[in-house]
Structures are given as structure tokens and as C-alpha cells.
Amino acid sequence: MELSHVREGSGPPLLLVHGIGHSLACWRQVTPRLAASHEVYAIDLPGFGESAPLAGTPTLAALAEACTAFMASHGHERFHAAGNSLGGGLSLHLALEGTALSACALSPVGFAEGAWERSVLQLTLLSSRVAAPAIIRALPALGRSRTVLRAMHFSYAAHADRVPVPELRATYESLAAAPGFAATRRHAINWRCPAGRRPPVPVTVAWGDKDRLLLYGRQSARARERLPTATHVTLEDCGHLPTWDDPALVAATIRAAAG
Numbered sequence: 001m002e003l004s005h006v007r008e009g010s011g012p013p014l015l016l017v018h019g020i021g022h023s024l025a026c027w028r029q030v031t032p033r034l035a036a037s038h039e040v041y042a043i044d045l046p047g048f049g050e051s052a053p054l055a056g057t058p059t060l061a062a063l064a065e066a067c068t069a070f071m072a073s074h075g076h077e078r079f080h081a082a083g084n085s086l087g088g089g090l091s092l093h094l095a096l097e098g099t100a101l102s103a104c105a106l107s108p109v110g111f112a113e114g115a116w117e118r119s120v121l122q123l124t125l126l127s128s129r130v131a132a133p134a135i136i137r138a139l140p141a142l143g144r145s146r147t148v149l150r151a152m153h154f155s156y157a158a159h160a161d162r163v164p165v166p167e168l169r170a171t172y173e174s175l176a177a178a179p180g181f182a183a184t185r186r187h188a189i190n191w192r193c194p195a196g197r198r199p200p201v202p203v204t205v206a207w208g209d210k211d212r213l214l215l216y217g218r219q220s221a222r223a224r225e226r227l228p229t230a231t232h233v234t235l236e237d238c239g240h241l242p243t244w245d246d247p248a249l250v251a252a253t254i255r256a257a258a259g
Contacts, residue, residue, distance in 0.1 A: 047180015
């Protein structure tokens with residue numbers, strides 16, 4: 001399956017996968033930092049950005065298959081993978097299946113437990129989607145206040161005020177328009193990372209210590225329990241979207257994970 005993408009750099013192949021509602025644009029400040037050491041592919045997942053939805057049900061496994069087919073079509077049967085949120089879960093899945101050469105999962109799905117955590121996740125995502133058109137209209141005024149920007153994005157980022165307003169607008173436009181959002185939210189977001197399986201490739205799990213969507217304290221602890229052989233990293237002063245908060249730190253973490 002061909003996916004909308006950007007390719008930069010040369011070296012070992014590296015796939016970058018965004019979270020639900022986002023697009024490859026979320027890697028805008030990260031990709032150039034990785035292109036010096038890797039051949040980087042930042043993609044729009046099926047049903048997001050400029051990529052068409054899957055013909056079938058967008059389970060996490062089906063999305064992972066689409067990623068694998070895309071990379072194979074570009075000559076890479078094996079590749080390093082890194083992703084945030086839903087993309088982090090996809091990276092872990094690719095590592096567990098032995099498709100990836102390595103995986104770097106940034107605040108990944110797969111570790112929410114119980115009705116409360118899952119409900120908070122689903123309701124926050126749905127609320128963001130519903131509110132996106134109004135936020136797009138209001139951003140020119142809201143963007144004048146750093147305090148307002150931080151408050152608006154409390155669940156997602158520690159420093160949303162660092163993101164240029166045009167980039168925020170593009171993010172909400174992608175969220176509002178994504179045809180794959182509803183089905184992906186239903187079928188992929190609640191994927192559970194299995195316990196007791198040792199990934200056959202190196203895995204790094206990096207979690208923002210201010211993640212208020214996939215709660216750092218609870219869910220990073222579960223990741224350590226289920227993936228005891230992985231390298232676990234805390235991204236200091238970062239929220240759920242560390243590419244917004246500290247793209248340099250994200251790039252360095254991915255580079256270290258991919259070797």
C-alpha cells in the first residue's frame with residue numbers, strides 16, 4: 001500500500017509513525033535531525049493526512065501490515081521503527097513480530113488498564129476531534145497567549161506554546177478532516193501490549209514525565225513490567241506529544257534506540 005510520506009537522508013532505513021488524528025507533519029522538527037544518520041520515512045497512516053483509509057478494519061495489526069508493505073515497496077524488508085502514541089504501539093507491534101530492526105516507542109498505546117483509563121483516553125480523543133473546527137477558528141486569537149495555549153493542550157503537551165500557531169492549525173485541520181479517525185479510535189487505540197513476550201529486537205520505551213493522556217506514572221510502570229528487557233527512558237519536562245515539547249531530545253532518543 002502506498003502511503004503519503006516524506007523521505008530524507010541516507011543510511012539505515014527508519015520509519016516514523018504519528019499518533020491518531022495527526023499526520024507526518026508532527027515530525028517536522030525531528031526528521032532533519034535524524035536524516036544525517038538514517039534514511040528517514042515519515043508517513044501518513046491510512047486514513048490520516050493525505051493517505052487513503054484501509055479497505056478493511058483498521059486494527060493495530062492491519063495498520064502495522066500497511067506500514068510493512070509500504071517499507072517493502074521502497075526496498076526495505078527490515079527497518080528501524082519509531083512512533084508516538086498510536087505510532088508507538090505500532091512500533092512495539094513491529095518489534096514483537098520481528099519485522100523491525102529496532103523500535104522506539106514514545107508514550108505508546110498498549111498499557112492503559114481499567115475502564116477509567118480507557119474512558120479518559122477515548123473521551124479526550126473524541127473531544128479533541130469534536131472541538132477541532134472551533135479551535136481552528138479561534139487559534140489566531142488564542143495563539144497570542146502562551147498561558148492559554150498551555151492550558152488548551154494540558155493533556156497533550158507541557159509546552160504547546162513552543163509550537164508555531166500555523167503548525168497547531170495544521171494539526172487541528174488534520175484531526176478534523178481525517179476519514180480514518182472514528183474507525184481507528186474504535187479498533188486500534190485499545191490495543192494491549194502482551195505480557196510475557198520478549199521482543200526479538202532492541203526496544204526502547206520513552207515516556208514524557210508530564211504525559212497526562214497516557215498517564216506516565218501508571219502506564220510507564222506497566223511498560224517496565226511487561227517489557228523488562230527493553231530500555232526505558234524518561235523524557236524530562238515532556239508531555240504526551242514530545243515532538244512538540246522537545247524535538248531535539250526526541251531525535252536523540254530515537255537515534256540512540258536505532259543505533
